[in-house]
Amino acid sequence: MHGAPQPPRSCLDRGTRSPINDTEVNAMRAAAWHRHGVAAIPVEDIIDPWLRQAITNEANRRWGRRNLENRHGR
Numbered sequence: 001m002h003g004a005p006q007p008p009r010s011c012l013d014r015g016t017r018s019p020i021n022d023t024e025v026n027a028m029r030a031a032a033w034h035r036h037g038v039a040a041i042p043v044e045d046i047i048d049p050w051l052r053q054a055i056t057n058e059a060n061r062r063w064g065r066r067n068l069e070n071r072h073g074r
Helices: 022-036 049-063
Strands: none
Touching: none
């Protein structure tokens, strides 16, 4: 719109942007797996409860608990 304020500019903005949809996010996950051997899987997508808990435990050990983690009443 003509005359509307422009978004803020920063020297850190080098034309990068966050992914905007699930397709782009999944493409980034696939690239991380193929290039670096890193699997980025949302914990909520893991169906097996034992495996989900094991992955959650390891992530908590390495990086600490998430602030937004669902504690299931605990």
